[in-house]
Amino acid sequence: MEAYAEHRTKDMRVCAFCDTICYRKKSGKFIGKKWACIDCLRSLKETLENFKQWEEELTLETEMKKQLEDGLDKDIVPEESGKSSIRKQLGDG
Numbered sequence: 652m653e654a655y656a657e658h659r660t661k662d663m664r665v666c667a668f669c670d671t672i673c674y675r676k677k678s679g680k681f682i683g684k685k686w687a688c689i690d691c692l693r694s695l696k697e698t699l700e701n702f703k704q705w706e707e708e709l710t711l712e713t714e715m716k717k718q719l720e721d722g723l724d725k726d727i728v729p730e731e732s733g734k735s736s737i738r739k740q741l742g743d744g
Contacts, residue, residue, distance in 0.1 A: 666691055 673679025
């Protein structure tokens with residue numbers, strides 16, 4: 652058994668992402684200068700497929716934050732009496 656293992660170790664590769672040994676039960680692929688197991692390839696593929704959606708969500712989130720901040724800055728304007736206009740709107744003024 653040891654002879655077989657020593658004979659096959661040159662066929663075994665280590666995944667660069669998760670350090671799993673790639674051989675028969677867990678296949679791997681050579682990418683660039685490193686090996687990646689099938690599980691890491693699947694998660695990488697899923698991430699790349701959803702990347703555009705993530706970008707859109709982030710831009711939408713930043714736009715919403717900007718609009719909220721702009722809206723709050725416009726509502727809270729100090730008046731001559733020292734009370735803000737938002738307090739008047741709420742009935743505290």
